[in-house]
Amino acid sequence: xxxxxxxxxxxxxxxxxxxxxxxxxxxxxxxxxxxxxxxxxxxxxxxxxxxxxxxxxxxxxxxxxxxxxxxxxxxxxxxxxxxxxxxxxxxxxxxxxxxxxxxxxxxxxxxxxxxxxxxxxxxxxxxxxxxxxxxxxxxxxxxxxxxxxxxxxxxxxxxxxxxxxxxxxxxxxxxxxxxxxxxxxxxxxxxxxxxxxxxxxxxxxxxxxxxxxxxxxxxxxxxxxxxxxxxxxxxxxxxxxxxxxxxxxxxxxxxxxxxxxxxxxxxxxxxxxxxxxxxxxxxxxxxxxxxxxxxxxxxx
Amino acid sequence: xxxxxxxxxxxxxxxxxxxxxxxxxxxxxxxxxxxxxxxxxxxxxxxxxxxxxxxxxxxxxxxxxxxxxxxxxxxxxxxxxxxxxxxxxxxxxxxxxxxxxxxxxxxxxxxxxxxxxxxxxxxxxxxxxxxxxxxxxxxxxxxxxxxxxxxxxxxxxxxxxxxxxxxxxxxxxxxxxxxxxxxxxxxxxxxxxxxxxxxxxxxxxxxxxxxxxxxxxxxxxxxxxxxxxxxxxxxxxxxxxxxxxxxxxxxxxxxxxxxxxxxxxxxxxxxxxxxxxxxxxxxxxxxxxxxxxxxxxxxxxxxxxxxxxxxxxxxxxxxxxxxxxxxxxxxxxxxxxxxxxxxxxxxxxxxxxxxxxxxxxxxxxxxxxxxxxxxxxxxxxxxxxxxxxxxxxxxxxxxxxxxxxxxxxxxxxxxxxxxxxxxxxxxxxxxxxxxxxxxxxxxxxxxxxxxxxxxxxxxxxxxxxxxxxxxxxxxxxxxxxxxxxxxxxxxxxxxxxxxxxxxxxxxxxxxxxxxxxxxxxxxxxxxxxxxxxxxxxxxxxxxxxxxxxxxxxxxxxxxxxxxxxxxxxxxxxxxxxxxxxxxxxxxxxxxxxxxxxxxxxxxx
Numbered sequence: 094x095x096x097x098x099x100x101x102x103x104x105x106x107x108x109x110x111x112x113x114x115x116x117x118x119x120x121x122x123x124x125x126x127x128x129x130x131x132x133x134x135x136x137x138x139x140x141x142x143x144x145x146x147x148x149x150x151x152x153x154x155x156x157x158x159x160x161x162x163x164x165x166x167x168x169x170x171x172x173x174x175x176x177x178x179x180x181x182x183x184x185x186x187x188x189x190x191x192x193x194x195x196x197x198x199x200x201x202x203x204x205x206x207x208x209x210x211x212x213x214x215x216x217x218x219x220x221x222x223x224x225x226x227x228x229x230x231x232x233x234x235x236x237x238x239x240x241x242x243x244x245x246x247x248x249x250x251x252x253x254x255x256x257x258x259x260x261x262x263x264x265x266x267x268x269x270x271x272x273x274x275x276x277x278x279x280x281x282x283x284x285x286x287x288x289x290x291x292x293x294x295x296x297x298x299x300x301x302x303x304x305x306x307x308x309x310x311x312x313x314x315x316x317x318x319x320x321x322x323x324x325x326x327x328x329x330x331x332x333x334x335x336x337x338x339x340x341x342x343x344x345x346x347x348x349x350x351x352x353x354x355x356x357x358x359x360x361x362x363x364x365x366x367x368x369x370x371x372x373x374x375x376x377x378x379x380x381x382x383x384x385x386x387x388x389x390x391x392x393x
Numbered sequence: 394x395x396x397x398x399x400x401x402x403x404x405x406x407x408x409x410x411x412x413x414x415x416x417x418x419x420x421x422x423x424x425x426x427x428x429x430x431x432x433x434x435x436x437x438x439x440x441x442x443x444x445x446x447x448x449x450x451x452x453x454x455x456x457x458x459x460x461x462x463x464x465x466x467x468x469x470x471x472x473x474x475x476x477x478x479x480x481x482x483x484x485x486x487x488x489x490x491x492x493x494x495x496x497x498x499x500x501x502x503x504x505x506x507x508x509x510x511x512x513x514x515x516x517x518x519x520x521x522x523x524x525x526x527x528x529x530x531x532x533x534x535x536x537x538x539x540x541x542x543x544x545x546x547x548x549x550x551x552x553x554x555x556x557x558x559x560x561x562x563x564x565x566x567x568x569x570x571x572x573x574x575x576x577x578x579x580x581x582x583x584x585x586x587x588x589x590x591x592x593x594x595x596x597x598x599x600x601x602x603x604x605x606x607x608x609x610x611x612x613x614x615x616x617x618x619x620x621x622x623x624x625x626x627x628x629x630x631x632x633x634x635x636x637x638x639x640x641x642x643x644x645x646x647x648x649x650x651x652x653x654x655x656x657x658x659x660x661x662x663x664x665x666x667x668x669x670x671x672x673x674x675x676x677x678x679x680x681x682x683x684x685x686x687x688x689x690x691x692x693x694x695x696x697x698x699x700x701x702x703x704x705x706x707x708x709x710x711x712x713x714x715x716x717x718x719x720x721x722x723x724x725x726x727x728x729x730x731x732x733x734x735x736x737x738x739x740x741x742x743x744x745x746x747x748x749x750x751x752x753x754x755x756x757x758x759x760x761x762x763x764x765x766x767x768x769x770x771x772x773x774x775x776x777x778x779x780x781x782x783x784x785x786x787x788x789x790x791x792x793x794x795x796x797x798x799x800x801x802x803x804x805x806x807x808x809x810x811x812x813x814x815x816x817x818x819x820x821x822x823x824x825x826x827x828x829x830x831x832x833x834x835x836x837x838x839x840x841x842x843x844x845x846x847x848x849x850x851x852x853x854x855x856x857x858x859x860x861x862x863x864x865x866x867x868x869x870x871x872x873x874x875x876x877x878x879x880x881x882x883x884x885x886x887x888x889x890x891x892x893x894x895x896x897x898x899x900x901x902x903x904x905x906x907x908x909x910x911x912x913x914x915x916x917x918x919x920x921x922x923x924x925x926x927x928x929x930x931x932x933x934x935x936x937x938x939x940x941x942x943x944x945x946x947x948x949x950x951x952x953x954x955x956x957x958x959x960x961x962x963x964x965x966x967x968x969x970x971x972x973x974x975x976x977x978x979x980x981x982x983x984x985x986x987x988x989x990x991x992x993x994x995x996x997x
Contacts, residue, residue: 173743174827345823
């Protein structure tokens with residue numbers, strides 16, 4: 094007689110969830126063309142950020158025409174050195190996106206952790222964490238960054254993202270705490286507690302999914318804020334020079350009299366339009382993410 | 394002469410930041426006309442004192458601040474001056490004694506006479522701020538040893554024993570003169586005894602230190618002092634200041650008031666070059682001093698009715714200087730390779746197209762000055778370092794560098810070069826970027842780094858933090874000043890009286906780290922710091938000989954590579970005023986206030 098032993102299979106829950114999420118996302122995106130446009134823009138910039146520096150590993154394509162307008166050989170014209178503006182834009186996208194993504198991640202991780210814990214535990218931990226949050230909120234972000242540039246040069250996008258994130262999580266923490274305070278009194282949370290489920294379980298399985306839409310929106314909107322901040326710092330010239338950085342491109346366009354004469358306008362406009370497009374893409378995507386995370390908004 | 398820091402800033406086309414705002418002018422001054430310009434030395438600062446020794450200051454050289462003389466824009470003679478508050482002067486051939494006679498009719502705007510006592514008070518004030526002939530250190534080269542009031546309009550200056558510096562006259566005549574009636578009460582009665590103790594090499598060390606400390610602390614107090622009301626010996630006196638502009642009215646007590654056309658001068662505030670361009674494009678300025686301006690903006694400016702440019706000689710060059718402590722930059726063949734690699738014409742086109750010309754070669758002097766001292770033949774004998782990648786390759790191989798694929802390697806690692814420039818110096822940054830691209834194309838991985846501001850740049854370059862950086866050289870017309878940029882304290886040589894001492898790389902401000910001597914074909918072993926020091930004491934014939942050697946040394950050893958010579962490009966508008974100085978005038982580096990004193994600028 095033979096005995097059949099069943100080999101345990103890996104927990105299929107996670108892949109299934111991922112598949113379901115992607116399927117939902119695709120369905121939600123397709124529902125409105127604007128969402129597809131948003132997703133396309135964001136995907137395009139992400140792709141440029143990944144492959145950009147590989148496309149131009151050494152010097153960028155150059156022309157003898159300085160500050161030239163768009164042409165077939167230089168679709169977005171050239172800069173003060175005759176370098177191709179489109180190539181600069183592509184190469185520069187990695188720093189901008191990486192810094193923004195890291196900053197958003199730090200904001201979400203810290204903001205959600207602090208907000209959830211404070212709101213759920215209440216009492217002294219809540220008071221202590223909220224005082225810290227209030228302190229972070231009272232720090233004027235951009236002026237602080239200006240001061241930090243005197244000691245920290247942010248040559249790595251990770252550094253930039255980390256600092257932006259660590260100075261920008263206060264608002265999210267406050268909001269998440271408010272949401273948590275409201276949710277923890279709801280029946281399903283009380284039921285979970287009544288069943289004796291552990292605090293980590295209640296927080297991660299009951300509370301977190303319910304604040305996820307809010308967090309997702311904050312994550313994306315935070316990305317746009319962080320893009321503005323870092324580009325602003327480079328534009329002000331307080332950070333080291335990098336000819337492909339979008340903020341530096343704007344600064345150098347201004348320094349080369351583009352605003353006075355209009356010559357080389359595409360050099361000035363290219364990074365500005367890139368920022369605008371990226372922001373537009375993110376905003377359009379937020380609409381989709383909202384529906385993905387919030388089943389009540391679904392139309393089917 | 395402008396203060397060095399101001400000259401540096403002006404030459405590099407970078408201007409400090411202050412908010413600018415529109416302001417109103419006094420229409421009642423329409424009589425002689427309102428002359429509108431900007432002050433090239435500094436923007437307007439409402440809170441600054443009316444004190445010419447304060448860096449921000451609401452005093453403006455040539456308008457309400459007078460010097461004994463006004464330096465001519467000479468290619469070779471640092472002691473060529475127009476009379477200012479001094480009507481005339483005589484200097485002994487050995488430069489040891491200078492006697493100055495003041496303008497007999499010179500008066501302050503409060504009606505009091507300008508006297509020799511005012512000049513003596515100004516000298517005391519200069520000692521509290523230090524530098525030049527007024528360095529508070531015993532045995533300082535070219536220092537003021539004694540000052541004697543001969544009569545109310547005559548004063549005598551003696552150079553301190555130990556050296557016969559040929560810049561003594563220039564340093565004394567460039568002194569800002571302040572009224573004793575205002576500044577005298579701020580100074581202790583025994584100030585000259587304290588100065589004497591501080592500068593006397595024979596004084597006891599403890600007394601000397603105490604006196605120096607007293608002067609330093611007094612200097613800090615005096616530099617912040619400012620009278621409530623301007624007391625000016627110049628053609629104008631400060632009427633009011635607001636965040637947008639400073640308004641000066643004609644000083645009726647000025648000794649040459651008849652020559653002064655405008656009844657009022659308005660000095661507009663600015664936050665940077667862009668603001669000055671905007672004023673010029675709108676035709677608001679009657680004149681603007683040197684401002685680094687890209688070609689497209691120059692075209693736009695001169696397109697406005699009445700606007701035009703006046704161009705002249707500038708004794709300043711922008712160079713790429715090496716810190717030879719970073720290997721392999723200590724190898725002369727590597728420096729020569731870089732000189733061959735950098736296309737100076739292309740770099741100048743990108744960095745300083747309008748206000749610069751590509752340097753002919755590296756001599757330590759700007760092209761015009763080099764030609765004047767060495768003759769065209771002398772310059773042509775030097776290596777021009779024309780753009781030549783084959784020669785660069787040969788030099789790098791001689792230096793022991795190898796090639797791996799496209800990349801040049803030094804001791805098994807890629808040879809990389811970071812070029813440093815200060816933020817805000819758009820011409821230097823653009824030039825650096827061009828050089829960086831050229832080097833990268835050749836296989837030397839190069840990048841541009843920027844420093845937060847010029848002050849940080851200077852302090853960090855002095856600390857030896859940069860491999861290569863832009864550096865102003867050839868600061869003439871004094872040949873000593875020009876070569877001291879290459880073979881002065883930043884390269885280890887410090888003057889003590891008539892002697893010179895060399896410090897090792899990394900010590901006493903020596904960041905360039907060149908060797909103390911080098912063997913130059915045809916010259917033998919040369920100590921460039923020693924030759925430079927001799928320049929400060931030499932007569933014209935001797936200077937010619939020394940410049941010949943130093944130019945050859947600089948061309949052979951390349952402590953820095955000259956990239957472009959600046960051209961002094963100024964803007965004028967002839968809609969409201971006429972009779973501006975012409976191209977190549979020797980007054981071009983002076984302010985329009987001085988032009989007016991010399992009879993220029995009349996209402997149309």
